[in-house]
Amino acid sequence: xxxxxxxxxxxxxxxxxxxxxxxxxxxxxxxxxxxxxxxxxxxxxxxxxxxxxxxxxxxxxxxxxxxxxxxxxxxxxxxxxxxxxxxxxxxxxxxxxxxxxxxxxxxxxxx
Amino acid sequence: xxxxxxxxxxxxxxxxxxxxxxxxxxxxxxxxxxxxxxxxxxxxxxxxxxxxxxxxxxxxxxxxxxxxxxxxxxxxxxxxxxxxxxxxxxxxxxxxxxxxxxxxxxxxxxxxxx
Numbered sequence: 001x002x003x004x005x006x007x008x009x010x011x012x013x014x015x016x017x018x019x020x021x022x023x024x025x026x027x028x029x030x031x032x033x034x035x036x037x038x039x040x041x042x043x044x045x046x047x048x049x050x051x052x053x054x055x056x057x058x059x060x061x062x063x064x065x066x067x068x069x070x071x072x073x074x075x076x077x078x079x080x081x082x083x084x085x086x087x088x089x090x091x092x093x094x095x096x097x098x099x100x101x102x103x104x105x106x107x108x109x110x111x
Numbered sequence: 112x113x114x115x116x117x118x119x120x121x122x123x124x125x126x127x128x129x130x131x132x133x134x135x136x137x138x139x140x141x142x143x144x145x146x147x148x149x150x151x152x153x154x155x156x157x158x159x160x161x162x163x164x165x166x167x168x169x170x171x172x173x174x175x176x177x178x179x180x181x182x183x184x185x186x187x188x189x190x191x192x193x194x195x196x197x198x199x200x201x202x203x204x205x206x207x208x209x210x211x212x213x214x215x216x217x218x219x220x221x222x223x224x225x
Contacts, residue, residue, distance in 0.1 A: 002152070034213070043115070043202055043216025044154070089154060098167060099214060101146070103153035 003027045004092050006102035014110050019077040021105050023090030026071065030100075032093035035064060035075050037086045038104070044089055048075070080109045113137070115217035117203050123223045129191040132220045135184055136205030144204040144214060145178055145188050154202070160186065193224045 005024045013019045021035075031052040036044035050057040050064045050073070057064050063076045077084055090102040116135040124130055136143045144159040158168040163180045171178070175194070180186040190197055200221050204214040 006153070041218065043204070043218050044214075045216070046213040049213070091154075098156060098159065099144075100156070101154035103151070 002103070003030075003094075004090055004100050004102040006088075006090055006105045008105050009103070010106040010108070012108045012110060013080050015082060016079045019075075019080045019084065019107055019109070021075040021077075021088050021090075021107065023073050023075075023102055024071060025073075025092050027092070027094065027100075028071070030092040030094060033064070033066060033073050034091045034093070034099065035062075036089040036091060036101075038089060039086050047088075077107075082109050082111060085109045115203055115205050115215055117201075117217035117220050119220060120218065121221045121223075123225065124193055125225050126194055127192045128224075129189065130193045130197075130222060130224075132188040132201050132203075132222070134186045134188070134203030134217060136186070136203070137207075137215055138184065140205035140207045140215070141183070142206040142208075143180060143186050144206070145186070146202040146204065146216075148200040148202060148219070157188070190222075193222075195224045198222055198224050 003026050034049040035047045037047045038044040048059050048062045048064050050066050055066050066073045085108050087104045087106050089104045091099045118133045142161050145157040146154045148154050157170045158178045160180045178188045200219045202216050202219045204216040206214050
C-alpha cells in the first residue's frame, strides 16, 4: 500500500526549460512534505519542504506546490541545469519523524 | 563534519549467510533511521530509533531482520539468514531533533545476496 506515489519513473527535459515532478499521496493526515535529491552512489539529500498550511514554497530555482484537496504536490525547477540530473524523491511526514517516501523519479537534463 | 557513515559500501554474500550493516550517525543527532531502496517501492522505512530506543519497527519485513542501537554513535542492521530478495541498497539516516525534520543520509550499503 503505497501512501506516497510518484507515477513517472523518469523525465527528460531540455536544459533551460522547466522541469515539473509530480507526487500524489493518499493519507490526509500528512502535514509536512519534502523533496530529496539523489545522485548515483550517494544518499538522498534534502532539497525543499512545505508545510500543509501553505500552498507554495520557493527556494531559488526550486518551487514546491501543494494542492491539499487533490492530495498532490509538485516540484518545479526553472531553469533546469545539467547538474539537476538526479533521482528525486517525494516524502511526507506521518507524525513525529516518520517520513514516507515515494518511488522516485529520474530526471535527465539534456544539453 | 563527517556526515552519516555506513559500512560496508558493498556486500556480496550467499543465500543463508548472516549479513550485518553498520551505521555511525552524525554526532548530536538523537534519531536514527534505516531505509531500504528498491526499484518497485522506492525508499521504505524499516525501523527508527529515538535516543537509542526503537520507536517503530513496523517496516521490518520479517523476523530475519533485526536492528540494534547500543549507544548514540552506532547502530547495526542484521539479516539472518539472508535471501536473494533482500538484495537492495540499505540507507541509514540521522536527524537532530524529534518532530518534523530533515534527514541526513549515509551513502548506503549495496547488498547482493546470491
